[in-house]
Amino acid sequence: MRxxxxxxxxxxxxxxxxxxxxxxxxxxxxxxxxPGPDVTSDVSVIxxxxxxxxxxxxxxxxxxTWQYPPAAALAILSPGLLPFLEYAxxxxxxxxxxxxxxxxxxxxxxxxxxRSPRGAWVWVAGxxxxxxxxxxxxxxxxxxxxxxxxxxxxxxxxxxxxxxxFGALLKVWPALLLLGVRRRSAWVxxxxxxxxxxxxxxxxxxxxxxxxxxxxxxxxxxESLGALVFHVARHHGWDGExxxxxxxxxxxxxxxxxxxxxxxxxxxAALAWLVLWxxxxxxxxxxxxxxxxxTAVLMFTTTSRVISPQYMVWLVGLAAVCLCFSGSxxxxxxxxxxxxxxVTVLEFPLWFAHVVASDPLGVGLLVxxxxxxxAATLLAARVLWRATVPRRLPAAPRPxxxxxxxxxx
Numbered sequence: 001m002r003x004x005x006x007x008x009x010x011x012x013x014x015x016x017x018x019x020x021x022x023x024x025x026x027x028x029x030x031x032x033x034x035p036g037p038d039v040t041s042d043v044s045v046i047x048x049x050x051x052x053x054x055x056x057x058x059x060x061x062x063x064x065t066w067q068y069p070p071a072a073a074l075a076i077l078s079p080g081l082l083p084f085l086e087y088a089x090x091x092x093x094x095x096x097x098x099x100x101x102x103x104x105x106x107x108x109x110x111x112x113x114x115r116s117p118r119g120a121w122v123w124v125a126g127x128x129x130x131x132x133x134x135x136x137x138x139x140x141x142x143x144x145x146x147x148x149x150x151x152x153x154x155x156x157x158x159x160x161x162x163x164x165x166f167g168a169l170l171k172v173w174p175a176l177l178l179l180g181v182r183r184r185s186a187w188v189x190x191x192x193x194x195x196x197x198x199x200x201x202x203x204x205x206x207x208x209x210x211x212x213x214x215x216x217x218x219x220x221x222x223e224s225l226g227a228l229v230f231h232v233a234r235h236h237g238w239d240g241e242x243x244x245x246x247x248x249x250x251x252x253x254x255x256x257x258x259x260x261x262x263x264x265x266x267x268x269a270a271l272a273w274l275v276l277w278x279x280x281x282x283x284x285x286x287x288x289x290x291x292x293x294x295t296a297v298l299m300f301t302t303t304s305r306v307i308s309p310q311y312m313v314w315l316v317g318l319a320a321v322c323l324c325f326s327g328s329x330x331x332x333x334x335x336x337x338x339x340x341x342x343v344t345v346l347e348f349p350l351w352f353a354h355v356v357a358s359d360p361l362g363v364g365l366l367v368x369x370x371x372x373x374x375a376a377t378l379l380a381a382r383v384l385w386r387a388t389v390p391r392r393l394p395a396a397p398r399p400x401x402x403x404x405x406x407x408x409x
Contacts, residue, residue, distance in 0.1 A: 010107070013120055017103055020128035021096060027132035028092045036349030039136045044088040046247070047138075050076045051087060059207035065247030070201035070208040071169035075138040095135040098144040099127060102317060105144075109151045109324050114286060119324030126316035126338050130309060131345040137310040142171045143317035149177050150290050150321045157181070161189030169197050173297055173314060179274060180292030182284060219250040219260055221306040222355055223347065225370045226259040227251060231358040242356055248306060249356060263305045270299035273381065281388035287325030288388060294318040294330060295380040298337075302373045309348045312341050329383045336376035343369040 026032045028040050046065060053060045054073050060066045079090035102123055110117040127134055134140055149163035160181070167174025168190075178190055201208040220226050222242060230238060230251045240253020250256075274296055281288075297318055301311050319334040347355050347365040354362030 009117060013103075013107070013117075013124055017100075017124045020124070021099060024128060024132055024135055025092060025096060028135045029089065034132050034349065036352055039131075039133045039349050040088060043091050043136050047076055047091065048087050051079070054205075055080070058205055059210060061207040061210055067211045067247065069169045069172060069211060070205070071166060071197055072138065072171065073201070073205070075141050075170065078141075091138075092135050095138070095140050098141045099134070101144045102140075102147050102320075105147055105151055106320055106324055114326055115324055116326045119320040119322070122323050122334060122338070123316065123320040126320065126341055127313070129338065129341040129345060130312055130316070131349065133309045133345075133349065134313055137313075139171070139310040139313045142167060142174065143313050145170060146174045146177060146293075146314070147317050147321055149174065150293060150318070151324070153177075153181065153186070153289050154286060157183040157186040158189040161186035161191075162193040165190035165193035166197060168194055169201075173300065176296040176300065177289075177293045179278060179296050180281075180284070180289040219245055219252060219305070220256050220263070221248045221250050221308070223309075223366060223369075224263065224305055224307045225302060225374070226263045226305065228363070228366060228370065229259050230256070231363045231366065234358045242358075248308065260305050263303055266303035267300060270296075270303055274299065277385060277389065282390055283388045285327055285387075287322065287328040288384075290318070290321045290325060291328055291330055291380075291384050291387070294322050294333070295377075295384045298333070298373070298377045298380055302370070302377045307370070307373075309344050312337070312344050316341060329387055330380060333376040333380040333383065336372050336379070340369050340372035340376065343372065 023032065027034045028043075030040070050060050050063070050066065053063075054077055059070070059073065078094050079085070079087050082090035082093060085093065103120060106120040106123055107117070109115055110120050127140075145163055145167040149160045149167060152163065153160040161178070164174050164177045164186075167177070175190075178187060181187065198208070220230070222231075230240060230253075233255075234240075238253070238255075240251055240256060242249060243252050244250075245252060251259075277292075294315070297314055301307060301315060304311075315337045319330070319337050322328045322330040323334055343365060347362065347369060351361060351365065355366060356362070
């Protein structure tokens with residue numbers, strides 16, 4: 001009976017994956033026209049332009065929209081592995097394969113003792129909530145590396161470290177996967193891998209680290225938490241503007257630098273909390289590393305100056321890994337992330353014009369989406385802290401002093 005149930009569950013999982021991914025692929029191939037702005041232009045125009053530059057042996061030094069670590073070049077060049085397809089089509093196919101790889105990793109891991117198939121279901125159901133943007137960015141490829149790293153951590157810490165180090169040179173955030181890892185071998189492996197790959201790119205391709213300057217100069221993107229200040233301020237006389245800047249739609253004008261600085265302060269506060277947690281945490285279970293990674297990436301995503309829709313792919317992937325462990329207590333934060341993903345596709349691309357216009361619909365969508373992310377972040381932090389940091393026992397009362405009566409003679 002159990003075998004039959006398991007086969008039925010697997011069949012249902014694969015059927016749902018096949019139906020939803022076919023729909024996503026048809027959308028990015030424009031067989032089905034998805035409402036809103038064309039999300040595929042990043043691949044067909046921007047990525048394709050970078051591809052032509054990168055294949056000459058240098059990074060796009062004159063393009064401020066290149067804001068990625070050096071190993072991102074591998075993702076942009078990867079469609080060259082399918083020379084029989086047009087660039088954009090090849091990219092979409094590779095994104096689909098990365099999606100399938102994540103499903104295979106979660107499905108395999110979910111069959112082991114102490115694991116659960118819920119993680120695979122979270123991935124299958126969560127990705128299509130974000131719409132075709134998932135296949136029109138390289139973040140799904142980075143997420144595949146991150147998922148592989150976390151699932152490898154328990155039995156192969158060196159492999160986890162190597163994958164996390166490589167992932168950090170794809171898009172920085174996978175470095176947070178190591179936060180809850182206690183084995184020194186994983187940290188050493190990550191450092192050696194990252195240093196080796198960085199040195200290789202620095203030696204072979206000029207401009208490998210120009211992205212650091214471009215990232216520093218970014219402003220406040222219209223979908224971020226801090227942007228809500230200006231969405232409201234536009235209705236009360238704020239005279240700034242919304243423009244395409246550094247590859248994203250950002251607010252420019254008075255006080256924007258203040259809000260951007262505030263976002264950096266919140267990110268610093270999140271980092272300080274994570275360091276404090278790391279110093280005080282003493283209980284570590286099989287799921288703790290995944291829970292810590294999920295919480296850390298939630299914190300850095302929510303406090304960022306930029307919350308692009310594709311960032312949600314990271315959270316869905318890490319949420320899936322958390323629920324791959326039967327003992328994880330992250331169910332409610334995961335549910336909130338899935339709800340935020342469903343709202344994200346409404347604010348981009350469906351009704352992005354309303355977001356840019358700061359009208360009631362656009363602002364309302366951002367309040368709901370970002371509110372869900374804030375709630376998920378706070379709840380995940382609370383769950384992680386309570387599960388790993390022991391409560392201090394009350395101090396034992398001191399024994400009362402007794403005074404012996406003098407002996408009368």
